[in-house]
Amino acid sequence: MRRFALIAIPYLWLLALFLVPFAIVLKISLSDVALARPPYAPQFDWATGIWAFLSDLDFENFVWLTQDDLYWKAYLSSLQIAFFSTLLTLLVGYPMAYGMARAPEEWRATLMMLVILPFWTSFLIRVYAWMGILSNEGFLNQALLWLGVINEPLMILNTNTAVYIGIVYTYLPFMILPIYAALERMDVSLIEAAEDLGCSRLSAFWLVTIPLSKSGIIAGCFLVFIPTLGEFVIPSLLGGSDTLMIGKVLWEEFFSNRDWPVASAVAVVLLLLLIVPIVLFQRNQQKQEEAEP
Amino acid sequence: MTLPVFEPWNDPEAKPLIEFQNVTKRFGDFTAIDDLTIGIYEREFFALLGPSGCGKTTLMRMLAGFETPTEGKIFLSGQDMAPVPPNKRAVNMMFQSYALFPHLSIWDNIAFGLKREGQSKGEIETRVSDMLRLTRLEKFARRKPHQISGGQRQRVALARSLAKAPKLLLLDEPLGALDKKLRQDTQFELMDIQEKTGTTFVIVTHDQEEAMTVASRVAVMDNGKIIQVATPADIYEAPNSTYVADFIGDVNLIEGTATPTDEDTYALHWREGAEPLTVKTATTFSDGQTAHLAIRPEKVTISAERPEDADNAVQGKILDIAYLGNISTYHVELPSGAVIKAQAANTRRIARRSYTWEDTVWLSWTATAGVLLAD
Numbered sequence: 001m002r003r004f005a006l007i008a009i010p011y012l013w014l015l016a017l018f019l020v021p022f023a024i025v026l027k028i029s030l031s032d033v034a035l036a037r038p039p040y041a042p043q044f045d046w047a048t049g050i051w052a053f054l055s056d057l058d059f060e061n062f063v064w065l066t067q068d069d070l071y072w073k074a075y076l077s078s079l080q081i082a083f084f085s086t087l088l089t090l091l092v093g094y095p096m097a098y099g100m101a102r103a104p105e106e107w108r109a110t111l112m113m114l115v116i117l118p119f120w121t122s123f124l125i126r127v128y129a130w131m132g133i134l135s136n137e138g139f140l141n142q143a144l145l146w147l148g149v150i151n152e153p154l155m156i157l158n159t160n161t162a163v164y165i166g167i168v169y170t171y172l173p174f175m176i177l178p179i180y181a182a183l184e185r186m187d188v189s190l191i192e193a194a195e196d197l198g199c200s201r202l203s204a205f206w207l208v209t210i211p212l213s214k215s216g217i218i219a220g221c222f223l224v225f226i227p228t229l230g231e232f233v234i235p236s237l238l239g240g241s242d243t244l245m246i247g248k249v250l251w252e253e254f255f256s257n258r259d260w261p262v263a264s265a266v267a268v269v270l271l272l273l274l275i276v277p278i279v280l281f282q283r284n285q286q287k288q289e290e291a292e293p
Numbered sequence: 294m295t296l297p298v299f300e301p302w303n304d305p306e307a308k309p310l311i312e313f314q315n316v317t318k319r320f321g322d323f324t325a326i327d328d329l330t331i332g333i334y335e336r337e338f339f340a341l342l343g344p345s346g347c348g349k350t351t352l353m354r355m356l357a358g359f360e361t362p363t364e365g366k367i368f369l370s371g372q373d374m375a376p377v378p379p380n381k382r383a384v385n386m387m388f389q390s391y392a393l394f395p396h397l398s399i400w401d402n403i404a405f406g407l408k409r410e411g412q413s414k415g416e417i418e419t420r421v422s423d424m425l426r427l428t429r430l431e432k433f434a435r436r437k438p439h440q441i442s443g444g445q446r447q448r449v450a451l452a453r454s455l456a457k458a459p460k461l462l463l464l465d466e467p468l469g470a471l472d473k474k475l476r477q478d479t480q481f482e483l484m485d486i487q488e489k490t491g492t493t494f495v496i497v498t499h500d501q502e503e504a505m506t507v508a509s510r511v512a513v514m515d516n517g518k519i520i521q522v523a524t525p526a527d528i529y530e531a532p533n534s535t536y537v538a539d540f541i542g543d544v545n546l547i548e549g550t551a552t553p554t555d556e557d558t559y560a561l562h563w564r565e566g567a568e569p570l571t572v573k574t575a576t577t578f579s580d581g582q583t584a585h586l587a588i589r590p591e592k593v594t595i596s597a598e599r600p601e602d603a604d605n606a607v608q609g610k611i612l613d614i615a616y617l618g619n620i621s622t623y624h625v626e627l628p629s630g631a632v633i634k635a636q637a638a639n640t641r642r643i644a645r646r647s648y649t650w651e652d653t654v655w656l657s658w659t660a661t662a663g664v665l666l667a668d
Contacts, residue, residue: 192359193392195379197406197457207405211396 029264030057061265077244082228085167093175101183158240166234175220182216215288222281301334310335316365325351327517340504343514385459389466391450393438400434406457424452464496538587547586551578571604574665588663593635603657
């Protein structure tokens with residue numbers, strides 16, 4: 001009985017905080033817009049019964065998503081932005097994780113602290129800070145103008161470049177930490193063994209270090225890719241009017257159009273899209289656990 | 294028929310494969326290797342023996358190229374090794390942790406070095422299967438390192454380091470992680486493989502039994518210096534210092550002053566009023582020089598009566614008996630308070646043991662049984 005209770009807790013948690021909200025969103029996505037409060041119909045009514053309620057639900061909103069090209073363009077553009085920003089984060093994060101893992105033992109805790117430190121400030125404030133840095137009269141442009149590198153301020157804010165900068169900055173710790181964990185575990189004598197067997201420094205890195213940090217790289221990439229795909233704050237604050245991301249579309253459907261059913265349909269499709277990388281991520285974690293001797 | 298004796302170190306014509314010339318290695322203020330000169334010959338199985346921190350691992354890492362000497366030079370086949378990086382040396386190393394690549398199969402681990410050389414596929418396959426056969430690992434070729442036992446991993450590490458047929462193989466505490474029984478078996482396997490391949494082996498170990506078993510010559514190190522280099526038998530029978538005598542095996546050290554009595558014979562005055570001990574030695578001592586007699590417990594005979602013809606005999610009381618099954622070590626306390634250890638084979642069953650605690654016994658040894666050391 002106690003064992004059952006122990007297992008029940010995580011399942012109840014999942015039920016209350018994931019499945020129930022998901023069922024509600026799914027139901028709204030199958031409803032129609034109504035000038036009411038809440039702004040959709042049908043509402044469940046005990047008088048008419050469950051069948052009358054269910055017969056009013058349909059897939060109209062999902063069909064709509066395929067008809068207006070805004071949506072699939074937004075999905076595609078989100079996938080593209082998520083993909084490239086994950087790649088950029090990896091390129092920036094790997095050397096940092098490598099440097100941390102090879103730093104003297106007594107420095108590592110401090111370096112780790114520095115990576116985590118930005119989380120102590122609100123995410124929103126940090127994104128606003130980037131607006132101050134990247135705007136036409138911002139610190140970056142002023143510094144570059146003062147140095148004489150440019151003659152006219154660069155237009156960075158309100159472009160996709162600013163979105164990439166924001167995403168790489170925000171999600172960098174999620175990339176660094178799993179890679180650092182993988183590299184720190186690695187036995188340094190493996191590199192010496194590779195060199196002893198005829199590898200140059202570079203080929204030892206490709207043949208030993210990279211494969212052995214693979215699980216960290218995969219974990220880090222998913223940890224960046226998954227939240228980036230539905231990212232809303234960064235594109236809406238740093239991006240321009242032409243920055244198309246599904247998170248922004250979702251927000252507009254909910255709050256500007258007050259079309260909750262279509263917004264919910266967008267959310268459901270986003271979730272379905274995310275299932276693929278989430279399953280892959282889970283499998284990677286599991287494989288890694290099995291590989292631990 | 295006489296077998297040719299393998300003793301290139303006694304041959305003035307022989308040229309050593311490895312030469313250390315006045316090598317010093319410092320890490321900051323710490324001197325790991327102190328002005329060391331030594332030659333290691335081809336086909337030798339050379340053991341570096343010493344307590345941890347004596348510099349033996351540093352010496353080996355300099356051979357592999359992971360450390361460079363602060364002063365002095367290292368030659369391999371007459372070539373100065375200082376500018377040669379580890380990946381260009383005809384030297385391979387078997388790491389203490391084995392350092393097997395966890396993401397590669399046993400087969401790929403062994404093939405790793407061969408692939409870097411750019412050998413053809415066929416050549417690699419032949420060489421790897423040779424190595425697998427040599428180390429009896431054929432069945433495990435497709436497994437990953439974490440799917441095999443410690444002893445098997447040790448053999449993979451050996452196969453991998455031998456695969457490139459190096460001129461010199463370095464073994465860093467290769468058997469440290471194995472249990473005693475497996476270690477002993479593996480020691481003989483190592484010797485066997487060394488003979489078959491004709492590779493020069495340099496082994497680092499802190500286990501004196503291991504060094505004695507496998508090596509053709511043993512170098513006993515302490516504080517970055519080599520104290521003595523000799524065959525295992527010479528190290529044991531004729532240590533050149535009390536440090537070596539004490540480090541290798543069990544020993545009784547008796548301090549006294551030497552007085553020459555005859556040619557090569559000295560009387561060692563070791564206790565006020567006690568009869569001086571007679572010692573024969575080729576080393577010259579001046580009259581009244583302080584000397585130590587080092588004598589192994591198994592060379593001390595224990596008896597109930599005073600033996601008639603013994604060169605040296607002392608009487609004492611049994612203080613302790615260490616029963617080891619095949620032999621027993623008797624700790625005998627002399628009237629002066631000194632304790633001398635004597636070893637005797639347990640040829641009779643324990644219930645019928647001749648001596649027991651508190652028994653008064655005689656200890657005796659011949660004049661040539663021990664060595665007289667200056668320090």
